Amino acid sequence: MFCKPCLIVLAAAASIPFFAAARPTPISAVEPVSARAAETWKIDSVHSMALFRVQHLGAGMFWGRFDDVQGSITTNGDQVGFDVMIDPASVSSGNDGLNGHLMSPDFFSVKEFPQMTFKSGTSEKIGSNMWKVTGDLTMRGVTKPVTAMIEMTGRADMGKGERVGFEATFTVDRAEFGVTYGVDKGAIGKDVRVIVGLEAVGKAPEGKI
Amino acid sequence: MEQHLFLIAVLLPAAVATCAAVLLRRTAPRLVGVALAAACVTSARVQDHFGGLPPTNGWMWLPLVVLLVAVLGAAAGDGATGRQGRGIACVVIGLVAALLLPWPEWRAAESRLLLGAAIAACSALLLPLGMHRGNFSWWCAVSLGLVAPSVLALATGFAKLAITIGAVSCACGWIGVAAAVTRPRHRLHAGIAGTMVLACVAVVGSAAAFAFDMSGTPAWIFVLAAAAPLGAWLGEAPPFRGSAMVSALARVAGAAMITGAVIWQCVPRLMPDQPGDAYALRDVARPPNP
Numbered sequence: 001m002f003c004k005p006c007l008i009v010l011a012a013a014a015s016i017p018f019f020a021a022a023r024p025t026p027i028s029a030v031e032p033v034s035a036r037a038a039e040t041w042k043i044d045s046v047h048s049m050a051l052f053r054v055q056h057l058g059a060g061m062f063w064g065r066f067d068d069v070q071g072s073i074t075t076n077g078d079q080v081g082f083d084v085m086i087d088p089a090s091v092s093s094g095n096d097g098l099n100g101h102l103m104s105p106d107f108f109s110v111k112e113f114p115q116m117t118f119k120s121g122t123s124e125k126i127g128s129n130m131w132k133v134t135g136d137l138t139m140r141g142v143t144k145p146v147t148a149m150i151e152m153t154g155r156a157d158m159g160k161g162e163r164v165g166f167e168a169t170f171t172v173d174r175a176e177f178g179v180t181y182g183v184d185k186g187a188i189g190k191d192v193r194v195i196v197g198l199e200a201v202g203k204a205p206e207g208k209i
Numbered sequence: 210m211e212q213h214l215f216l217i218a219v220l221l222p223a224a225v226a227t228c229a230a231v232l233l234r235r236t237a238p239r240l241v242g243v244a245l246a247a248a249c250v251t252s253a254r255v256q257d258h259f260g261g262l263p264p265t266n267g268w269m270w271l272p273l274v275v276l277l278v279a280v281l282g283a284a285a286g287d288g289a290t291g292r293q294g295r296g297i298a299c300v301v302i303g304l305v306a307a308l309l310l311p312w313p314e315w316r317a318a319e320s321r322l323l324l325g326a327a328i329a330a331c332s333a334l335l336l337p338l339g340m341h342r343g344n345f346s347w348w349c350a351v352s353l354g355l356v357a358p359s360v361l362a363l364a365t366g367f368a369k370l371a372i373t374i375g376a377v378s379c380a381c382g383w384i385g386v387a388a389a390v391t392r393p394r395h396r397l398h399a400g401i402a403g404t405m406v407l408a409c410v411a412v413v414g415s416a417a418a419f420a421f422d423m424s425g426t427p428a429w430i431f432v433l434a435a436a437a438p439l440g441a442w443l444g445e446a447p448p449f450r451g452s453a454m455v456s457a458l459a460r461v462a463g464a465a466m467i468t469g470a471v472i473w474q475c476v477p478r479l480m481p482d483q484p485g486d487a488y489a490l491r492d493v494a495r496p497p498n499p
Binding site for chain 2: 089097100101103104105106109110111112140141142175178180181183
């Protein structure tokens with residue numbers, strides 16, 4: 001009924017909407033956050049993590065990560081809000097012995113303080129996808145205000161619920177939170193840079209998070 | 210400055226014990242206990258940069274409890290001369306200490322009771338020695354005995370606790386040196402207060418290491434570390450009592466054996482295949498890329 005080239009053209013035309021839906025939408029093409037109503041996103045803990053970086057023995061930068069990051073993100077007009085919880089027992093350095101030391105009261109004291117939290121307060125939009133967010137960081141029972149630079153890294157729906165990604169960067173003085181091990185002689189740096197990569201899902205299809 | 214304070218804290222008990230034994234013979238043991246507690250408090254507070262009070266970090270209650278035990282022990286000094294009086298003092302101090310500690314694993318009432326009983330039992334067992342043996346071998350045995358909880362704390366990844374217990378162990382060693390120098394005229398007894406402080410540091414130090422341990426170290430190693438100073442009793446065993454020299458050697462050997470057993474158990478944790486402390490270098494050979 002149809003010739004072979006016609007069939008190929010028809011098949012290609014029919015597949016356009018499928019590919020269009022599957023390809024991630026670039027940030028520049030997404031509807032600006034300000035145009036949307038208030039939305040709440042649940043952090044996907046499998047695809048979110050927090051990295052920290054600290055100077056070791058005055059030389060190299062040591063990196064560690066927390067694998068268990070949970071919480072929620074709210075977007076409302078130009079405002080973004082974060083309510084993030086990190087399980088310090090999920091700290092990972094790639095070395096079992098060092099992980100044990102990081103979990104001890106010398107550092108995160110995970111048995112005594114089983115959760116670290118960040119609750120945002122005010123947010124200021126400083127670029128098309130950038131915010132300056134001030135909030136309270138609670139670590140080892142001490143709460144201090146921190147200011148994080150947060151970038152929206154993407155927003156897409158690839159069939160597993162609409163997702164949004166953020167990357168937050170901030171620096172903390174660990175001594176302010178009572179993590180003083182190695183500070184005296186500068187063996188381990190006092191300032192710790194933290195980078196949190198968040199992926200959050202809006203209305204996810206059942207069992208697809 | 211803070212490092213200097215640490216050094217002073219370690220040397221202070223020996224200086225206090227010597228001066229008190231020479232100048233104030235009767236009240237000397239009370240001061241030794243308080244000086245030992247001061248060494249514990251200073252070494253811990255230095256590491257915490259003299260943080261606020263009450264401390265936000267649970268383990269910082271350890272030096273405060275030790276100080277309280279020293280003060281109570283010093284207060285009980287004259288009133289608790291009899292066996293019954295000493296027993297009551299041990300129980301009261303054990304329970305007061307256990308009630309104050311806000312640590313994970315020790316929050317339940319029965320756990321606190323167990324910890325209090327352990328402090329009381331260790332104090333009661335050490336008291337006969339602490340009140341009558343003021344020589345070099347006794348202080349050396351106690352110093353070696355406290356190495357066990359210190360090494361165990363280090364093996365479980367709790368370096369600050371290891372340093373704090375190590376400071377008290379070091380202070381005991383210096384008192385032992387002072388006892389050797391001042392003998393035979395003066396004997397530097399630990400007295401009720403000092404002995405209770407030593408028992409409390411051993412038991413509560415081991416309990417702290419257990420409370421914050423994430424390495425899965427078996428519980429019996431913590432019990433062994435807490436009991437290490439009791440190894441000094443070997444010097445009182447009938448085969449060794451005949452000669453003062455043999456008794457002294459047995460006293461030291463008893464504590465050294467228990468401490469050695471604890472260190473033996475900790476060696477694989479302290480020196481694993483991969484270096485595991487925050488200062489270690491990663492020098493494990495990596496396989497070549499295929």
